[in-house]
Amino acid sequence: xxxxxxxxxxxxxxxxxxxxxxxxxxxxxxxxxxxxxxxxxxxxxxxxxxxxxxxxxxxxxxxxxxxxxxxxxxxxxxxxxxxxxxxxxxxxxxxxxxxxxxxxxx
Numbered sequence: 001x002x003x004x005x006x007x008x009x010x011x012x013x014x015x016x017x018x019x020x021x022x023x024x025x026x027x028x029x030x031x032x033x034x035x036x037x038x039x040x041x042x043x044x045x046x047x048x049x050x051x052x053x054x055x056x057x058x059x060x061x062x063x064x065x066x067x068x069x070x071x072x073x074x075x076x077x078x079x080x081x082x083x084x085x086x087x088x089x090x091x092x093x094x095x096x097x098x099x100x101x102x103x104x105x106x
Contacts (some may be wrong), residue, residue, distance in 0.1 A: 057082040
């Protein structure tokens with residue numbers, strides 16, 4: 001199922017917030033948001049992540065960017081999950097997202 005983004009509000013700066021929402025092909029609505037903890041242009045993004053439906057289950061995403069030959073190497077790390085089920089569900093979601101991103105930029 002591919003998500004269709006409905007809205008993305010981003011204030012990309014340390015202390016800034018973001019909120020994204022989308023509806024899957026099956027009609028299920030999702031909304032997530034958080035606060036940027038660190039922003040280093042072209043190098044690093046660190047932000048909290050929580051689904052609108054479970055704001056108390058906040059996790060942490062760290063993305064680093066490094067020059068790599070003629071492109072950029074992105075290292076993605078999502079941690080501090082409430083439990084293994086949450087970790088596994090996020091792994092499936094992010095894997096699907098990155099597969100689509102890879103196909104898009106190929």
